[in-house]
Amino acid sequence: MTHTRAIKSMILAVFAALSLITMQARAADSDLFLMPEGVHTRWASPENWAGEKGKGAQEKAGRKGSPNFPFPAGRQQVLAEVKGRSGTVRRIWIGMRTRTPEMLRGVKIEMFWDGAPQPAVSAPVGDFFCQGLGRMAAFENECFSSPEGRTFNSTVPMPFRTGMKIVLANESGKDMPDVFYDVDYTVGDRHPDNMLYFHAHWRRENPTTLAKDFEILPKVKGRGRYLGAVISVIPDTARYGKTWWGEGEVKAYLDGDTTHPTLAGTGTEDYVGSGFYIGKYACRYFGCPIADDEQYRFSFYRLHVPDPVWFHEDCRVTIQQIGYPKVERQDDWAACAWFYLDTPTNGLPPLAPAAQRMGGLADKPIVKQDQE
Numbered sequence: 001m002t003h004t005r006a007i008k009s010m011i012l013a014v015f016a017a018l019s020l021i022t023m024q025a026r027a028a029d030s031d032l033f034l035m036p037e038g039v040h041t042r043w044a045s046p047e048n049w050a051g052e053k054g055k056g057a058q059e060k061a062g063r064k065g066s067p068n069f070p071f072p073a074g075r076q077q078v079l080a081e082v083k084g085r086s087g088t089v090r091r092i093w094i095g096m097r098t099r100t101p102e103m104l105r106g107v108k109i110e111m112f113w114d115g116a117p118q119p120a121v122s123a124p125v126g127d128f129f130c131q132g133l134g135r136m137a138a139f140e141n142e143c144f145s146s147p148e149g150r151t152f153n154s155t156v157p158m159p160f161r162t163g164m165k166i167v168l169a170n171e172s173g174k175d176m177p178d179v180f181y182d183v184d185y186t187v188g189d190r191h192p193d194n195m196l197y198f199h200a201h202w203r204r205e206n207p208t209t210l211a212k213d214f215e216i217l218p219k220v221k222g223r224g225r226y227l228g229a230v231i232s233v234i235p236d237t238a239r240y241g242k243t244w245w246g247e248g249e250v251k252a253y254l255d256g257d258t259t260h261p262t263l264a265g266t267g268t269e270d271y272v273g274s275g276f277y278i279g280k281y282a283c284r285y286f287g288c289p290i291a292d293d294e295q296y297r298f299s300f301y302r303l304h305v306p307d308p309v310w311f312h313e314d315c316r317v318t319i320q321q322i323g324y325p326k327v328e329r330q331d332d333w334a335a336c337a338w339f340y341l342d343t344p345t346n347g348l349p350p351l352a353p354a355a356q357r358m359g360g361l362a363d364k365p366i367v368k369q370d371q372e
Contacts, residue, residue, distance in 0.1 A: 036189070042087075044080035044183040051080060051185070071096075071107075071176040076169040080183035082160070083115075087187040089158035089198075092166070094125065095151045095180035101134025101361035106172025106354045111158070112165040113197050113344035120344055122351040123202035125168065127336040129154060130289070132232030132299030134361035137289035139282035142305050143227075143338075156227075156338070158198040159191050171354040196224055196340035201348045204334035206360065207236065211328045213251065213318035217337040218348055224341040226252065226309040226317060232290075232299040234332035234360065240323065242296050245331055246278060248320030255313040263309065268319065272300045315339070332360065 040053075046066045048056035059065025069077065080089070089111075096103060104126030111121035126134060129152035130144040138149040145153045158164070166183055170176060201217060208214050216229050235245045246268035251261035265271045269278040273286040278298065280291040288300035309315075317337065323329045351357075 038188040038190075039186050040188055042185055042187060044185070045181060049078075051082075051183075068178040068180045071168075071170050071179045073170055073173050073175050076167055077179075079166045079168055079181055080185065081163075081165045082185070082187060083163045085163065085187045086159075086161050086189050086191060087164065087185055088160070088189045088191075089164065089166070089183065089185045090155070091182070091184040092154040093151060093182045093184075094129070094168075096125075097177045097179070098174075099126075099136050099150070102172045102174060102358050103176060104131060104134045104136070105357040105361060106170070106174070107176075108169045108171055108351060108354075110167045110169070111198070111200075112167075113158075113160045114162045114164075116344040118345045119167075120197055120341075120346060121200040123200050123336050124351075124357050125152065127202050127230060127232070127334065128152075128200055130230045130301050130336075132230050132334065132336075133234070133290055133297055134358070135290055135299070137299075139287060139289040141282060141287060141301060142284050142303050144301075156198060159189065159195050160197070160344075161191060161195070172358070173354070196342055197344045198338070199341050199346050200336060200338050201346065202334070202336040202351060202357075203349075204332070204352060204357065206234075206332040206334075207330035208321045208333050210321075210330050213248075213320050214333045214335070215316065215318050216250070216335045217315065217317040217339060219253075219314055219316040220339070220341060220346050220348065221314045222342050222346075223312050224310075224315065224339055226304060226311065226315055227338040227340060228285075228301065228303040228305075229317070229335050229337040230299065230301040231319070232297075232334045234297050236329070236331050237296050240329055242293075244277065244324040245321070245329060246298075247322040247324055247326060249322075250317065250319045252309055253314075253316040253318075254309075254311045255315075257316075261318075269300075271319075272302050 042051035044051040046069050105124040107125040109123060109125045109128050110119040112119050136149040138146055143156045205214055248268050250265040250271045252263035253261045269275055272288060273283060278288050278291055281287050282289055285303045285305055290299040321329055321331060
């Protein structure tokens, strides 16, 4: 009798779990057909710079009269701007005709929220869109993608309360024939009090300091969420040969941590879901789109979506420069960290000058300019 009751209880538990899963799936599906009150869709592009209602596709009688814009050296171009309204940036797509290492690191993307004087996002366009080392690679993850290694896509939600501005600046020193883009956003969104602003910060050390961890994200203060990073490494083969460089552990110092972190990983390739060396792959939350064994260069990403990293006072994220077998070393490391913060500014240092961002990338991998 007891055995029968146990089986019945188990069956009821399974049915309850299946019912919960079904309810959650239906709730997620319902988001697709529930219309929010007062929210309107806008696209900013060269066909409608300001995303104004009824103002798109006016050039050449609407026959693809303005799909792109020239981008000479020194030009700054506002891609999208909203003033005095709340909203959410939903998707950014950019297609650049020339994708050399100089362009991927020399072109800068910046984003400003709620009229703030300092950008929340300031990064090389390639690294921001998860394309490290000044190279393009076809990949897709939860937040970024490049279907054929020729364009940039972001679907990271970026909310704002009173306005936003997204700017592209050509600091490469070279002219680019043209740029295509779309910024897809909504206006009129009602954000809760605990809304966080999207941020991104890029930095590079060439070389890193011996036995001192490279900072993926320098210390930021406030409440927020560390979303992840794309990290690029050019090992010093002249000094170490093609020896393994990735034994270093990722550490996250949270909410007052000083000497020791709260979160500590087990190794570089372990952090991005692999192990025992690292090859080329792209998964939903972690991957390594560039693993060049010939030139010995690597670029990998990690997104903390199902495993959120929350902080309530401050956050600092680092990674060690340790090779095999547990040898301290100095290499060329760069990272673009993505995170959310409860303020539209983050107090981090400004983006490094273009020369520092571009140096040492163009040994061999030059991408030819597209033709129509």
